[in-house]
Amino acid sequence: MVEHAEIRMVHRGGSKINFREPVITNDSRFLLCAAGESVNVYSTSTEEYVHDLQGHTGLVTGVVLNPSNHLQVYSCSADGTVRLWDFTDAILIKTFIIGYPIYSIYVSEKHGGVVFLVVPMANYKSSELFQLVAVHLPHSGDQEVEARELSAVLCDVSPHAGAASFGREGEYIAAVRGLQLEVFFFKKQKSYRFSLKSGKKKGAKNAFTCISCHPKEDCIATGHEDGKIRMWRNFNQKKEYTYSTLHWHHGAVNTLCFTPEGTNLLSGGIESVLVHWHYTQENQKDFLPRLGAAITHIAVSPDGSLFSTSHSDNKITIIQSCVKVSAVIQGLVKGDGVWTNLIIDPRSKALVLNGKPGHLQFYSLHRDKQLYNLDIVQQEYIHEEGLDQFEVVKAAFDARGDWLATVEERRKKGAELEINLKLWAYDELTQSFVLNTTVTAPHEDQITAMFFSPSPETTMLVTTSLDGHFKAWLLADHSDANAEGFWACDFVGGYHLLKPGCCSFSADGSLLSVGFQEVVTVWSPASWELLTTLSQPPGAIRDLCFGRLSCSKYLLGASTKNQLCCWNLLTCSLEWSTPMDVSLLQTDPLSENMAAFCSQSGSSDLFVFKPSEPRPLYSQKALCTGKVQHAVFAPRDQMLESCEERTQWLNRSQLYFFTQHMDLLTFSTKTEEDRLLASSKQLMVDDSVAVTPFYLLLGKHRGQQLEKQEALTNPMAERTQLPQGSIAIKELLHTPAHVLPSASFLCAMFVRSLLISSSSAREEKEHEEGEMEREEEDSEGEADPRLGESAAWGPPEEFGAPALTKAQERELRKVKTFDHSWLSSLLDC
C-alpha cells in the first residue's frame, strides 16, 4: 500500500469549470468556480488563473460566498465536507464534516451560521432521492468541526444546482423538481406545492428546469423544458396563485438569474444567447447573441456590474454591463468525443486534441489554460441535430513540431465517405500553423493510423487505411522555384490485401512497422523494402510500439486476443509474450518506459514496464471504471529527482489519460506535491492586481524602482539619462557632415553616450540587488540592439558563479562612472 500513498491519481488541469455556477466576489475582481476537486480563482479583468483552493478530496459541487463575510467562501463537495476558505490568500479556515455526499449548497443572509445542503435521503441511499437539509455550523476554534445536526427542510428535491433558490430576504426557499414547484416559508414552517400538467397532448414539455427568486419582490421565475419562463406570484395561496409566461427560448431554459436589484432577469439555454428580460416590462428584452455554446449557468456579481455565463464547452464568459464580453475563461473543451488521440505538440508542449467542432485545441497542461484553437475544417459549423458534418479524426506532429497533419472525415448515411488529409506548416512569424497541402480522398476508406517519421533528415508521413494500403507522403522539394514545397504521395504499400490497422516508426526512423491484421510487417522507409514479417497467430494487431533508447530493438504489439507480444528485431523472434487485454499501449518518448492500459471486468489497470525487463515498474489495479481510450506521456518542465524505484518512471514525464467520463487524470508523486506546496507558499499575492507571470515581473520591477527613487541622493537620476543621450544623438545628426570627425571616433563616443552613469551612492545598493541590475542591463541592451557588447557589461551573477570579487567589481563600476562624466563634459562643451 506504500506506493498508493506515494503515487496518487489526481485531476490536474482540464477539469470542468462549467460544472456549477461560479461566484463573483463582492468587489467583482475574482471569479471562483468549482473545478474538479478544487476551487479555481480567476481574475475577472485579465481572465488569468490566480490560484486554487485545494483540500477537498472529492468533486467540488458548490461554491457560495459566506453571507456574513464577503472575503470568505463556502465550498461543498461529494466527500461530505463543507469548507470555509479565505479566497484571497487561498487559506482553508475551517472544515465542517457533514458525513453525507453533498450535491449543492445554498445560503442566505438571513440565516446566519446555517447552510442548506442537498444530500441523499438517509433511508434511500441507493435510490435517487435527495433532500434539502439545514445545517447549523457550530462555532468552534478547531480546524475540523463535525456538524452532524441536520434538519430536513424539503424532501425529494433535485440535486442539480439552480433547482432551488432563496426568496426575498430569505423568507422562503423555493425548489423545483420534475413537474412540481415547492415553496417553503420559514416563518410559518409551511410549504406550498404547485404542480403543472405534463402537457403531453400539445407537445409542451412543462417540466421545470431551473428557478430564481426575485430579490426584492415575491416573484419566482421558473424555467421549463419547452423554453418557457413562468413568473409565479401570490404563491402563498393554494388556489389563487397566478403566473405569467414568457417565451423566447426554443429549447429548454437552462438557467435563470435575477440581477441583485431585481430589475432584470437573465436567462440562457441551448441557443447560446443571453436573454435579458426587463422585469415588469416583459415584452422588452435584450439579447447578447453568439456566445459560442449553450449556456449552462449564469452568475451575477453582487453589485450587478458583471455577469458571467458558463457554457457547455467548458468556458466561462464574463460580460460587462450587460452588453460587452470582457473576458473568456476557457477550460479544456470536451466535445462529443475525442477522435484524435491525445497528442503533445513538440513545440509548445501543449496537449492537442479535438476541441470545438472542427477544431483542434492546444491546451497547456502546465498552466491549465487553453492556448488556442486551430480551425481545421474551415467550414461553418451548423448547430443542428442530425446533421453530418466534417470532424477531425486524426492528427499528428512531426518530431520538431514544424508540420501538423490532420485528417477530417464526414460520413453521411448511405453516401460515400469524404476524407481530407491536410498538412499544416508552422509559420514562425504568425506563431501558428498555416495550411500547406490539402489532399482530398487520400485513401478510399477510413484512415486508421497516421504518423510522421521521427528521423531528422526526412519529413515523411505514413497513413494506413482500411482500403488495404498504407501510403507514405513526402514533401516534394522545389528548390528552384520560389513556391513552397507541397506534399505528395511517395509510396503505396500493401500486404496480401490485408487491412492495416496500425503502424509505428522506430525511434530513429529507420524502420516502419505496419500491422496488417495478424501480421506485423517491418519496412525500411529508405528503400521501401519489406524487411521481415512477424506474426503471432491469434488475434489482429491492435497497437504497435517500438521501444526507445536502450530498448529500441524491441517491437511491442498488442493483439485483440489478449496478447501482448514483444519481438526482438535483431533476432526477428518473439522475445516474450503475456496474456493481457491491452486496450492502449503508449511509449514515453523520453525514457524506455511503456504504459499499457488493460481493461478487465469493467475497470482499467495500468502497467508501466520496460520492454527489456520482465517485471513491471509500476502497476495499479482498478484505475478507474470503464476503458481508458486515450493517454499520453507529457514531458515535464523540470525533472523530478526521485530515487524511489516505483516513482522513477514519473521523473521525466507525466502520464495523462482520459477516463470514460472524459475526466483528464494524471499521476502525482509525493515529491511533486511537496514542491507544489512549497512554490505556492513562496507566491506572494498582492491583492491590488491579479497575479500573472507578467505582473510578477513588472510589479517587482516597479516596486524596486520606487525604492530606488527614495534611496537616491544624487539628483542625477537615471531618468534624466535618456534625454541627455538623445541630445547627443541629435547633435551628432544635426552637425553638417563636412565638419564631423571620422566615423570610428564618433562611434566610440556614441556608444559611450548610451552607457549608464551611476553614482557611487547607488553602488552599494546595486550589489544587494543583483536582479534589478540585470533588468537594467537588459533595458540598456534594448536601447540599441546593434550593440552586442551589453552582455560583456552584464553583472557576473548572470554566469552563475561570481568570477570577480566585490572589490574588483567596484573598481569596474568606478571606471564606468568616470567614463561617463568624461563623456558628458565633452558633450557639454
Next chain:
Amino acid sequence: MGEFKVHRVRFFDYMPTAIRAMAFNAHTERLALARMDGSVEIFNFTDHYFQEKVIPGKDSRSIESLCWVGGRLFSAGLNGEIAEYDLENLRPKYSLEAYGGPIWTIISNTQGTQLAIGCEDGTVKLFEVLEEHIQFERNLDRQKGRIISLSWHPSGTHIAAGMMDMIRVFDVPTGHAVQRLLVDRGFGGSKSRETVVWSVAFLSDHTVVSGDSAGKVQVWDGHTGTLVKTHLVTKWDVLALSVSKDESSVVAGTSEGTVIQFQFIAPTLHQQQDKEWVRTRTFKNHTHDVRALAEIETAIVSGGMDTHLVVRPLLEKFDENIEMAGFDPVLLLFFPQRNLVSCAKKAGLLLFQFPGQLELWRLGDSDEHGKPGDRLPLKRKPEKLLLLKRKGEDHICCSALSSCGGWLAYSTVSSVLYTLHTSSASPRTPPRCLLPPANHQSSLLLLPSLSASMCTPSSPSQVSGSSNMSPQLGCSSLENHRFLLQPIHLMTTSGDGKWLAAANSDCEIHVYNLQKLKLHCIVPVYGSCPSAMGIHPTTNNMTVVHADQQLFEYSIVEKQYTDWSRKLQKQGLHNVWLDRDTPVTHVTFNSKNPNQVVLHDMHMFCIIDQSLPLPDQKTQFYNQMTLRSLSEQERPSHLHAFKICKTFQDLLCVSLLDDQSLVVVERPLLAITSQLPAPVRQKKFAT
C-alpha cells in the same frame, strides 16, 4: 352495433357568423351573445352552457353592444337604434332611434336605472329605464370625435368614455367632462394613425383601464388623470376588456386571438398595500380577433371572428382539482345546439337551413356492397332539388320537412309561415304560401310523419297545429291551461301522429294528445333543460336527453318512466358519458330494431341498445376498438348498451333512413376556418 350504409354528407356549407358582443347577467347566470348577422343567443351557464334561446337576425340590424338591465336585454348597433328584446317570444320588443348616428356602445349603471350610449357624433346620451320602455333623458357634453367605448363608475357618478386618441371622464350629474386622458399613438408607421380606445373599464377605486388600437393596456388614475402603468401586449389591437366582479383581475382580448389576464397583486406577499396591475396569464384559444369578452366568477368567456365561443374555467376557483379528471378544461362551443338539418326518412331528402335560404337535397345512391370502411361508388350523385330564398329582411328561424318529403315549411320572426308541397314529379315548383300570414310568429316547426298535420308552437302558452295542410281544414291550437312563461324550444311527435311532446326552457315537457287536442300529461320536471327528445314509433316511449347528459325514457301511455330508465338512473351513467361537453342534439330510432336508439352530439354518435347490459363505472366505455380485436366467443361478454362511434366528427345531424342507411351530416371545422378572413399577420418562429 350493426352495419349501416352511411351517407356521409359534407355539402352543407353552413357558416356561423362572427361573435360581436357579449353581456353576462350575473343574477340569472345567462350570457347574451350577439353575432354579426344580428342574431342574439342566450346561454344558461348554470345548465352546462346550454344554448337556451336564439333570437334570429335581421338584415338591417347590426349589434355593436349588448347590455342587461335586470332581466331585460338591450342592444345598440351601427344602425343607430336601441332595441329591447322580448325573451319570451324571442324577438325584438321595440327599437328606438337615438338620433346620434351609429351607436358604438351601450351600458347601464349598476342600479339599473339608466342607460348610456356612445354615438358617432361624439355625444353620450343617457336614457331612463322605465317599466316597459326607455326614455331619452339628456346628453352629456358633446365631444369631438366618436365615442367608442363607455364604462360607468360603480357609484354611478362618473362615466369614462374611450374616444379617438383620448379617454374622457364625465361627471354624470353635471354632464361635464372632468378629465381628459391622452392616449399615445403606436410606434413606427402607425404614428400617424389615430389610436382608437376600443375598450375602457372604470373600477371602483377610480382606476381607469383602457385597451387601444396601439396594442396597449393602460392603467390610469381617474382622480388625477395620470398614467399609472402601460402594458404593451400586442402589436395589433386590444379589442375588448372585462373586469372580474371583485375587481382583482382584468382580461384583455387582442387581435392576435389571445386573451391576456392582468391581476391586481401586491409585490410582496405579506403586506397587501401598494398593489399593482401585473400581467399574468395568456390564453390562446382563438385564431382571429377576440371581439367579445366576459370574465365571470369561475371562467373567462371569449368570442370573436372565428365564430366559436370559448369558456375557459379558472381552475383556481374550483375546490376539486379538475385537472385530475383528465379532460381539457377549455370548453369550445361551435355549433348551434338545435337542428339546422331536417331529414325525410322515407324519401331520402335533406333540408338545410341557412339564415337566408333553404336547400333541399336528394341523397346519392349506390347499389354496391363493400367491406366496412370501404367507399362505395355512387350510382347517382346527390342532387340539389330546391333553393328557396326567404322573403323580407328577417332571417329564417326554423324549418321542417315531412318524412315523405312532400311538405316543407319554414318561418321567420315576423310571423309569416310558408309551406309548400314538393311533389316528386316536379321538384322545382315555386313555393306556395299555403297558410295565411298568421298573427303569431313561430320559432319551431314540426311536420309529423303522416304529413297530415303541422305543428308550430306560437306564443309560449299555446301550440297550434294545422292538419291536412290546408287552411280550410282544422287549424287548431292547443291551449295550455297552465300559465307558461318560457318559449317552447323542442317539440316532437310520435310516429302514429297521436302524441305531441313539447319542451320549454323551464325544463317542462308537456305531452299532448293530438287526436283529442288536449294535454295528456306533464313529464316530471328535471333540473336541466332537455336538449333532445324523441318518441319511439312503436312503443310510444319518449327518450329525453338533457343538457347535463342525463338520459330518461318515459312511457307516454303509462305516464311513468320505463323500467329501463329506472335501471339506468339507479346504476348511473358512465363518467365518460357525463364528461362530454357538447349536448345531444338529436334522437332517432331504428324502425327495424326497436331496441336501438340513435343519439348524436357534435363529436360522436351513439346507438343505445336497450337489450344489452348497462356499463358500470369500471367497464371501458369506448370499447369498439377492443371489441373488434376480440374473437367472436369473447365478444358478447364485453358488450354494453352504449355503442359509440367517433369516426365522424363535427356532426350536425345523424339520422337513420327507413332503408336502414345512416345519414351523417358533417361540417368540418377546418372548412369553416378556411372560409374565415385571414387573421392578422404574426411572425411565427422558424418561418
